[in-house]
Amino acid sequence: MLPGQGGIRLHAVNALASADGLSVGMLLADARALCPTLVAPPADPAGDRADLGRLALWAQRYTPQAATDGTDGLVLDITGCAHLWSGEAGLLADLSQRLRRAGVTHHLALADSPAAAWGWARHRPAGAGEILPSGRAAWEALLALPLAALRLDAELTADLARVGLQRVADLHRLPRAPLTTRYGTAPTRRLDRLLGLGAEPLAPQTRPPQWRARLPLAEPIFTRDAIDTGLDRLLRDLCQQLEAGGRGARRLELLLLRSDASQQVLTLGTGQPLRDVSTLKRLFREKLDQAEPGFGIEMMLLTAVATDRFTASQTALGSGDAFALTFLLDRLCNRIGPDRIGPPLAEDEHQPERAMGFAGGGMGIAADGQDQTPLSSLPHVPHPASGLTHSPSAPPRSLSCLPRESGGPGAEGTETQVSVAPGSPLSRGRQDGANGNHGHDETKEGEGSPTPWPKAQPRAHTPRPRIWQVEAPRPLLLLDPPEPVEKPEAAALVWRGRRYGIDWMEGPERIRPDWWRARPGTGRDYFRLQLADGRRLWLFRTAEEVPRWFLHGLFP
Amino acid sequence: MTNRADTIAALRARLSVMDRIRARAGQEALSLGLAALDGALAGGGLVRGGLHEFLGDAADAAPHGFVASLLARLPAAAGPVLWCRLPPPDAPADAPYAPGLVCLGADPDRLILARPRSLEDALWVLEEAMRCPRLGAVVGDGITPHPVAGRRLQLAAEEGGMLGLLILPPQGRPPPSTALTRWRVRALPDRPGEGDWGRPCWQVDLLRARGGGVMGAAADSGTWKVIWDDAAFRLHLAEPLADGPMAAAE
Numbered sequence: 001m002l003p004g005q006g007g008i009r010l011h012a013v014n015a016l017a018s019a020d021g022l023s024v025g026m027l028l029a030d031a032r033a034l035c036p037t038l039v040a041p042p043a044d045p046a047g048d049r050a051d052l053g054r055l056a057l058w059a060q061r062y063t064p065q066a067a068t069d070g071t072d073g074l075v076l077d078i079t080g081c082a083h084l085w086s087g088e089a090g091l092l093a094d095l096s097q098r099l100r101r102a103g104v105t106h107h108l109a110l111a112d113s114p115a116a117a118w119g120w121a122r123h124r125p126a127g128a129g130e131i132l133p134s135g136r137a138a139w140e141a142l143l144a145l146p147l148a149a150l151r152l153d154a155e156l157t158a159d160l161a162r163v164g165l166q167r168v169a170d171l172h173r174l175p176r177a178p179l180t181t182r183y184g185t186a187p188t189r190r191l192d193r194l195l196g197l198g199a200e201p202l203a204p205q206t207r208p209p210q211w212r213a214r215l216p217l218a219e220p221i222f223t224r225d226a227i228d229t230g231l232d233r234l235l236r237d238l239c240q241q242l243e244a245g246g247r248g249a250r251r252l253e254l255l256l257l258r259s260d261a262s263q264q265v266l267t268l269g270t271g272q273p274l275r276d277v278s279t280l281k282r283l284f285r286e287k288l289d290q291a292e293p294g295f296g297i298e299m300m301l302l303t304a305v306a307t308d309r310f311t312a313s314q315t316a317l318g319s320g321d322a323f324a325l326t327f328l329l330d331r332l333c334n335r336i337g338p339d340r341i342g343p344p345l346a347e348d349e350h351q352p353e354r355a356m357g358f359a360g361g362g363m364g365i366a367a368d369g370q371d372q373t374p375l376s377s378l379p380h381v382p383h384p385a386s387g388l389t390h391s392p393s394a395p396p397r398s399l400s401c402l403p404r405e406s407g408g409p410g411a412e413g414t415e416t417q418v419s420v421a422p423g424s425p426l427s428r429g430r431q432d433g434a435n436g437n438h439g440h441d442e443t444k445e446g447e448g449s450p451t452p453w454p455k456a457q458p459r460a461h462t463p464r465p466r467i468w469q470v471e472a473p474r475p476l477l478l479l480d481p482p483e484p485v486e487k488p489e490a491a492a493l494v495w496r497g498r499r500y501g502i503d504w505m506e507g508p509e510r511i512r513p514d515w516w517r518a519r520p521g522t523g524r525d526y527f528r529l530q531l532a533d534g535r536r537l538w539l540f541r542t543a544e545e546v547p548r549w550f551l552h553g554l555f556p
Numbered sequence: 557m558t559n560r561a562d563t564i565a566a567l568r569a570r571l572s573v574m575d576r577i578r579a580r581a582g583q584e585a586l587s588l589g590l591a592a593l594d595g596a597l598a599g600g601g602l603v604r605g606g607l608h609e610f611l612g613d614a615a616d617a618a619p620h621g622f623v624a625s626l627l628a629r630l631p632a633a634a635g636p637v638l639w640c641r642l643p644p645p646d647a648p649a650d651a652p653y654a655p656g657l658v659c660l661g662a663d664p665d666r667l668i669l670a671r672p673r674s675l676e677d678a679l680w681v682l683e684e685a686m687r688c689p690r691l692g693a694v695v696g697d698g699i700t701p702h703p704v705a706g707r708r709l710q711l712a713a714e715e716g717g718m719l720g721l722l723i724l725p726p727q728g729r730p731p732p733s734t735a736l737t738r739w740r741v742r743a744l745p746d747r748p749g750e751g752d753w754g755r756p757c758w759q760v761d762l763l764r765a766r767g768g769g770v771m772g773a774a775a776d777s778g779t780w781k782v783i784w785d786d787a788a789f790r791l792h793l794a795e796p797l798a799d800g801p802m803a804a805a806e
Contacts, residue, residue: 325635325690332670332684336677341670343636344654356654358669468658476617476624476656503745534743534757535616553653556621556660556743556756556784 001028001040011043015105045071055104056205062091067205073121075114077202092130114200115193116142119149142194143169150190156183168194209245211304213237220259220296227256227291227300231284232277234302239275248273248310252280254287255301258294266290269338270330272323273308279327286335346468350511352552353480472509473528475538475553482550485539493531495551501532508541528555572598576606576714576736577766586719589629590792596762596778597737602626606713606736607706607720611763614726618758619741620652621660623695623721625784628661630719634692638685640670641697642678644725652697660756660784666692679705686712686720693719700724703731710734738764744781756784 001008008028020035032038052068059066062085065077078091085091092108099106109121111132120132123145132138142149145168147157160183165171168191171179176188192198213234221227231254242249250273254266266287274280332341345357486494493500507527524540531537536555541547572578578599579585585601587594594601602608612619627637639652654664672678678699685694686709694713699722701709713720724730730738739762746757760780785792 324688328684328688328691329668332681335680336670336672340672341668343668344664346654346664352653352655356664468655468664470655470658473659474653474655476620476652476660478653478656530745532745534745535613536743536746536756553656554615554617556617556624556656556758 065204113196123149213302215300222293230300235277242275247307248275249304250308251306253303253305256297257299259296273310475555477554482552485549485551487549503530505529576603579603604719605717609722609735609738611740618743619723621756622741624660624662630692635690636666637693638668639695640681642699683712686718687716696722698725736766
């Protein structure tokens with residue numbers, strides 16, 4: 001739904017909703033009156049546009065000439081490509097099957113010109129096939145289309161309808177000169193394009209730049225030295241590309257393709273954008289220990305999956321120890337994982353085990369997700385190797401693909417559920433949390449979407465001003481989970497099967513959990529006690545009918 | 557004659573610096589916060605560029621507390637402190653607990669916690685961290701390096717000029733080590749009634765110090781009973797020394 005004239009109006013409606021009588025442009029209030037169980041999340045035109053762009057990039061597996069067409073369609077020029085799918089019908093069937101598997105409702109049409117395909121996809125009569133035969137045999141079919149198939153402005157179409165022109169044939173019959181004088185050149189130009197008499201160039205969807213270096217090897221390699229040399233060459237190439245583009249790499253993926261067609265991926269993340277060969281080689285050193293050549297590595301592919309703009313202050317790399325701490329944390333994060341290293345966080349909680357949080361990622365800065373280029377979710381799709389034969393004898397064929405995307409009852413966000421199908425690498429970068437849909441299946445070895453690598457703070461580690469509220473003495477070691485003990489009697493405590501004498505016991509200190517988190521009446525009474533041998537413990541007693549005792553911490 | 561005496565004294569001084577018995581010219585040894593403890597060490601404190609080990613008893617947080625009180629004395633300009641903890645498999649615990657550090661005067665904000673999964677990873681982390689010039693200190697908690705790894709750590713600490721503090725897990729017989737100093741810290745009963753219940757009270761034994769005498773004579777050990785003073789955030793002796801102080805080192 002989008003705010004429109006007179007209130008919020010429906011932006012897109014799906015089949016279930018239109019069966020109930022809802023239509024595009026209807027006021028939301030009227031729609032709710034007709035269908036009380038309507039689900040109407042807000043529309044996101046920018047997101048829809050971006051998603052359509054990604055669909056066009058995916059459709060480039062059929063032809064390099066694939067582009068978005070308006071706000072809800074794709075146009076593909078499949079001249080010379082159809083033989084790879086054993087004919088046009090085969091190509092259409094394959095496309096339709098993949099889109100259906102992806103959950104995209106669509107209408108397809110195949111015709112001689114893009115305009116004809118557009119018109120045929122949207123306005124073809126019920127029962128007609130998707131493919132318009134080539135040449136003038138389709139003339140009658142096209143002429144029978146309604147005037148809306150010409151893709152003129154709504155006002156112009158209304159004007160022409162008022163004069164009595166309903167079909168393309170009516171327009172075609174009229175003399176050109178007065179038509180142009182009265183309505184401008186638009187109707188005649190569109191008519192020519194529809195009938196295939198005028199040219200209509202197609203600008204294919206451009207792919208965002210990929211930072212990639214590839215090294216095919218003449219013979220499979222096994223030794224670590226050879227892998228090192230190969231990586232060195234790849235890094236030089238990639239860093240040159242990054243320098244030319246003015247960017248630095250934040251996340252790198254090294255793909256090792258083995259002779260038996262299996263592969264291994266090694267990923268590396270850094271806190272700051274880097275493009276220095278020696279630094280990256282050093283960071284890769286530990287990762288290469290995990291490399292398994294198997295039957296021999298035939299190709300190495302290094303991709304900078306996430307890049308950042310490279311600022312001038314980082315040119316002094318490797319010199320001095322200005323970045324020594326950041327590099328150390330990078331190395332540690334890469335070895336033991338970014339979620340296992342970081343500073344403690346002061347949380348505003350009463351419960352002792354929650355009062356100290358842990359911020360992963362080295363410096364403990366929250367993961368900065370905006371640096372991820374959408375490229376990361378579109379892995380490279382290898383085109384069929386035969387290439388395109390552009391034979392002049394083959395008539396140009398354009399495929400218009402109109403994905404009609406409308407989700408559940410009401411106007412849902414466009415969600416593409418992608419099953420892990422070979423060769424169908426489409427996936428969503430953004431999550432539509434409004435409906436709880438997680439259309440987020442990544443392909444490629446089944447791992448989830450790459451977690452954004454946390455971004456380091458610039459340079460020095462300045463302690464963050466956080467206040468640790470400590471009202472009472474707290475232990476230095478906290479047991480997780482708390483260890484159950486027997487109820488301490490007057491002078492002895494039984495713990496881990498042994499009996500200890502108690503010197504003194506101090507308490508209770510009642511700590512209640514947050515009122516919104518726990519049932520009323522729960523709480524803990526904390527006691528400090530000292531054993532005869534000098535150890536000081538922190539016990540608590542739960543506030544239940546039959547209280548249980550636990551050991552929670554050790555005092556120094 | 558005086559020339560020779562001077563030369564010998566100068567050579568001794570140089571040797572003691574090279575052996576990490578005394579601190580280098582520009583650096584200062586980390587004071588332990590108590591004149592008696594400092595006086596027992598030839599360097600006047602914990603010398604940077606080497607490992608210092610702390611042993612404790614089972615289920616006792618005393619060595620951790622002692623190390624935390626040392627961290628409180630690090631100058632702020634030294635940089636953050638990396639605390640690398642490898643919990644024992646039978647007793648997973650969250651350490652160090654930051655509010656507990658606050659009670660001992662240490663600042664949790666300058667701490668970076670590392671939680672590796674295996675001993676190998678932990679030793680790797682310690683070695684890499686020892687070489688970083690921007691860290692103030694490196695604490696290894698629950699990590700027992702085998703002799704070869706211990707030697708590597710010591711070399712790494714010397715290279716990086718790092719203060720390495722290892723809290724060894726409680727074990728029957730601690731392995732022989734090449735550390736600069738080795739301490740044992742045990743909890744002692746604290747008599748209440750002096751206003752504050754349950755102040756940290758420890759028995760600190762110096763088991764080994766490199767260069768107890770000047771030329772590497774057998775190190776004597778000393779025993780002290782120290783109490784942490786919450787108000788003043790420092791240690792002080794509980795009572796006059798139970799055993800005599802160790803033989804004056806030069």
